[in-house]
Amino acid sequence: MTISRTKKLAGIAAAAGIALVLAGCGAAPESTPSGEASESTGPAVEGFLPCLVSDDGGFNDKSFNQSALTGIETAADELGVDFIEVESSSANDYAPNLENLVAEGCTFIVAVGFKLSADTIASATANPEIDYAIIDDYADADFNGETDAPNIKPLVFDTVQAAYLGGYAAASWSDAAGVNKVGTFGGITIPPVTIFMDGFIDGVAKFNEDMGKTVETFGWDVAAQDGSFTGGFAANDVAKQTAQGVLDQGVDVILPVGGPIYQSAAAAIDDAGSDVLLLGVDSDLAVVDPSVADKVLVSIMKRIDTAVYDATISAASGDFDVAPYVGTLENEGVGLSSFGSFESQLPAGLLDELAALQEQIISGELEVTSPSSP
16 A cells, blocks of 8 residues: 655654655646646635545556546646545555545545445445545445445446447458457456447447458457456456467457556567557557557547546535536547557548547437446
């Protein structure tokens, strides 16, 4: 467990044994004086202290934890306030980390990920005066259609919409190369993972239907909701072997869904000396990890940073809106990144086809759903 705070507060380090660091974000606006906010955000209420707790993927996952950290950093910088980040190394850290943030005086706590749901509900129920947000979950453990604590704001994403476009693009690329095989694998069989895989496979099917093609898919069966998984989000030998199992099917595009496991896929590709391309998830992988940029065809993005930023600004105003946020293609909460250096090599007409599909999804003419859709 690692806790960091943007500005040192007397006595806290000795009392709690935490590391205090000056946090910043290169992409964030210039910070304003403490207690003051930029003209675009307005002042934060007195004593506002936003805080963030990661899941066990950590803040260097080049994915959703890192994106959430960027969002809260940017908001805190604009508001001119401190923030605290706490990193979980395992699921056993979730409840203690939340307890520590409450003890530190946090007035707004963001829990990063589905896996923190039960502990976030418990913390929010015990501390009704604190505002909470949780990423990728409705915090509805009893499945009655309502968040289980009135002070939790769900930040969820209909990622299947963007993944559908990613699958279509992957199929088009593979077809143009004459390979006609694409694949995917995931970390854990949880909705924030499988929703990517559902959209990806269905997008390939749409390409086949529209173009009269037969691009094959490997690693995930939408109907059975079953496929290839590593059992975690670590970039380890198991993840590499799982990636290799999909690569062995002869695919030339692969979608790893689960934070750092893309690193294992990249390593397997390098070992084989192949020219297989990756699809990134959550963030623009070619940007956040330049070491694999030459392998990234496109990324299926969840704009977690924007959602966390907006929720933090809302909480800072003292009038926190707990209505669920659902990221879609329409509100740009999800979408595809650019194709970077591969754009000039794309099959003719693909960008126009993707634009048309996006318009159809937004208008409702084309219904794209997943069992994991929010």
